[in-house]
Amino acid sequence: MTTSTPAPTPAAAASAPDDPTRLALYETMQLCRTFEEAVLREYHADKGPGFDIGRGLIPGEMHLAAGQEPVAAGVCAHLTAEDAVTATHRPHHLAIAHGVDMRRMAAEIFGRATGLGHGRGGHMHLFDPATHFSCSGIIAEGLPPALGQAFAFQRRGTDRVAVAVTGEGAANQGAFHESLNLAALWQLPVIFVVEDNDWAISVHRQASTAVPSNADRAAAYGMPGTRIEDNDVEAVWAAAGEAVARARGGGGPSLIEVHTVRMWGHFEGDAQGYRDDLGEAAARDPLHRYRTRLLERGVLDDVRVRHVTEECEGLVAEAIAYAKDSPLPEPVTATSFVFA
């Protein structure tokens, strides 16, 4: 972990999680992974003899977040449903970690009438007012609305915060830089989180980005920037704890970049022929690594691991069943919801 701009550590922030927190982080990561594995299965179940992206129970593009769970678990552990999270085109892990109703989220992914957006949004457009969760399928463009949520929270004199998540590819977009500047200028309670999974679809960050760490870019806007190199959920948790406490206390925005891993393709159907690091991806699996670490530390044992896995499988199965049992939207309603 490197910090490009020294910042005072708020007293409330702890440097390491206690054992119950470790267990909770593990459970969140496992739930995210179990969900993504289920979506993976359902997505590919009926794509035809070859691969027809528009076919099956889940049509369209599908961006899954296996490997990126430490970001979601470590950051969202510090939030309540009153805080806002704005995610990207790869949003499921963040939605789950932030407490979005998994059944209605699954239903939206399946394009059902009971989904979060009654089938109008799809997996890149999940909106849950109950947890102030949203996402955008346009790179970096989810950041500006997060500023507005933070602006409203600040105006009302609350200590609520907004978390704005992007990938490392987004850090080369104008919206990213405009947002960092404005958030810092107005000292908005925002935590920018950059998921650096090395790959902007097929382009490695070394081929796209002039600086080795996007955390360094935070310094250009006078805000603390932290890069976590090893996809370590506890390091994410610690950095996010500081950043959230800073924002809640009126100390303004921070940026955290996590060097994470995209274990699967950019989207499902991506053969990843461009990828020279695919062989290492399984070894970099953060869920497996964290489980091993917690077993070694005695925070977890085999019984507990089995129990967590079963519990997650049960919750996910219930969500998937809810989605599958829900009706598809009626075609005659296709033009509704354009206006309030």
Next chain:
Amino acid sequence: MTITEPALPVGTPTHRTTTAKAMVEAIALEMERDPGVVYLGEDVGKYGGIFSSTAGLLDRFGPARVIDTPISETAFIGLGIGAAVEGMRPVVELMFADFMGVCLDQIYNHMAKIHFESGGNVRVPMVLTMAAGGGYSDGAQHSQCLWGTFAHLPGMKVVVPSSPADAKGLMAAAIRDDNPVVYVFHKGVMGLPWMTRSERTLDEVPDGEHVVPIGKANVVRSGSDVTVVTVSLSVHHAVDVAERLAEDGIEAEVLDLRSLVPLDRDAIIASVSKTHRLVVVDEDYLSFGLSGEVVATVAEHDPRLLAVPPQRVAVPDVPIPYARPLEQAVLPGPARIEAAIRTVMRG
């Protein structure tokens, strides 16, 4: 017949003011009513808006509610969206409609789509104001109307006031609307002292609260011979021409649409049903825009309503030129409007 229909009920207490000041009146009244109303944009504070859209607001409401932004349209329009999602009612100014290019993603992919994508669960009650239009040699990047582009993209209302009273009433309605509303003010209707202006940009405006419902067109001038459907500054040109043609015995009805979205199609059909002749005047580009939409509205309803082919007077699909004679040649000015009316009257 040369009588202009009264826009206001008889006896309404009024005062005389410009479109710009009437617009500011509405914003101020809404800011008093609702602490969630804030105004954000470039040079909207001490300067008071490049086209006087916020003159005096900073002194009355202070810098916490009348907020100068950096030149970061993507960031501050998006900020408006997020604030609206959380229940505020921000009014956000894009200095020129022409600048939509640097921030369009926030406008059409976010502001206009969040309500739909959320299945109606998230509302975005914000107003996006912008100056539009040419006629003063500001060149191709500072003279466009572009309201047809916003209207083409689903999910935002588009209002285009022409008069001081409407500028006030439509602004109040826009701020109170639970949907995103794009509010386009033509620089030429604002009554600015530093720009050629119609005498109608200074007119009677109701005192106190005044709300004009969005989506209701206004018959600015009644007439039986030809319908001129138009918006914004072109309304003034059309009325000027109509009054002149009345001396030649041609009675033109001028219909001010006031908004493109929703479009008052009933009012268009009602007027053409009476006159059977149609001229559409639009300062936006000719093709794929408002003028075609108006003609299609009549054609889809009943093409037999038209005794002669309709005429469209718009910018002929060319960027707005700089040199005065060139710019005046492409804008839908009085001479072109008169020629179009005479053409349909001959037919």
